[in-house]
Amino acid sequence: xxxxxxxxxxGGKEDRIxxxxxQHEYDVLVVGGGPAGLxxxxxxxxxxxxxxxxxxDCWGGILTRWCPDKKIDNYPGTRPGVRAxxxxxxxxxxxxxxxxxxxxxRVEEISRDGVILAGGVKYRGKVVILANGSMAxxxxxxxxxxxxxxxxxxxxxIPDPSRFRGKRVIIVGxxxxxxxxxxxxxxxxxxxxxxxRQKTLRSEYGAPEIQDGDGEVAIFLETAVDTILGDDxxxxxxxxxxxxxxxxxxxxxxxxxxxxxxPNFALFRDLGVFLDSKxxxxxxxxxxxxxxxxxxxxxxSSPLKMIVTAVAQAAVAAHQAYVEVRSPYWK
Numbered sequence: 001x002x003x004x005x006x007x008x009x010x011g012g013k014e015d016r017i018x019x020x021x022x023q024h025e026y027d028v029l030v031v032g033g034g035p036a037g038l039x040x041x042x043x044x045x046x047x048x049x050x051x052x053x054x055x056x057d058c059w060g061g062i063l064t065r066w067c068p069d070k071k072i073d074n075y076p077g078t079r080p081g082v083r084a085x086x087x088x089x090x091x092x093x094x095x096x097x098x099x100x101x102x103x104x105x106r107v108e109e110i111s112r113d114g115v116i117l118a119g120g121v122k123y124r125g126k127v128v129i130l131a132n133g134s135m136a137x138x139x140x141x142x143x144x145x146x147x148x149x150x151x152x153x154x155x156x157x158i159p160d161p162s163r164f165r166g167k168r169v170i171i172v173g174x175x176x177x178x179x180x181x182x183x184x185x186x187x188x189x190x191x192x193x194x195x196x197r198q199k200t201l202r203s204e205y206g207a208p209e210i211q212d213g214d215g216e217v218a219i220f221l222e223t224a225v226d227t228i229l230g231d232d233x234x235x236x237x238x239x240x241x242x243x244x245x246x247x248x249x250x251x252x253x254x255x256x257x258x259x260x261x262x263p264n265f266a267l268f269r270d271l272g273v274f275l276d277s278k279x280x281x282x283x284x285x286x287x288x289x290x291x292x293x294x295x296x297x298x299x300x301s302s303p304l305k306m307i308v309t310a311v312a313q314a315a316v317a318a319h320q321a322y323v324e325v326r327s328p329y330w331k
Contacts, residue, residue, distance in 0.1 A: 139259045
């Protein structure tokens, strides 16, 4: 993140983030400070529902945690190529203007009537909106988790591309995230190799634009990473051609996994909400789960991982929360 952007997210925190109130009774509690959670909280606030949204890491979710410098081109109403951290800041500002309490504390437990923070502090809410987001999926490559656990050169996100300066990087995957990683690392990494199991890339942006003079770039299709080489850290990978079965070793300093995401449902695993076979929360068109007054939005309930769908679900959930709390005449 640039110095200017970092200041926007950290330097003025005391002016932007409301301190945890003494009275912990709310109409709506939103768990997760990504685009879905912040938008849901903002829409609830605009309906004059007393609302708190919780985030234990960084406001903006994946936009700031994974790719703050990424250019966003598919979110309507913004200028082409808006930076992810700038878009996240605008959503934070939207929630703040709605009078929402932004509580920068990690939720330890979710119950049917509220949430519990570290130290046993309880916030009660008439409606709880789950917006926990997603986390990177593992590729299932031998030695992957072993080297990922102790900073051995396995990565699942690239918040700071400069960390890869002069390195030989393998990117595993062929979707939007993988192609975004490749473009962000051009001119920084000394060599980038993208490895994808399928015959074609599946990014909505098509084949990447590879710029001359930005270091070496290679793309291997119908190829898999058979194993990761190195003792305590990545020294290379063994590639397997899926058509011929032949293998070859390729030196590398880092491997970036970009094989998708999975719902981050650990917090509500024991809550009793229904999950589908992929781990997504099952919700009806009004974002209601099987548990009364527990709603779910964003990556934890939608297989389509897009900001626009997360925000749309947030608006729907806020309307449903209003119905549940205010019980209007037209309910």
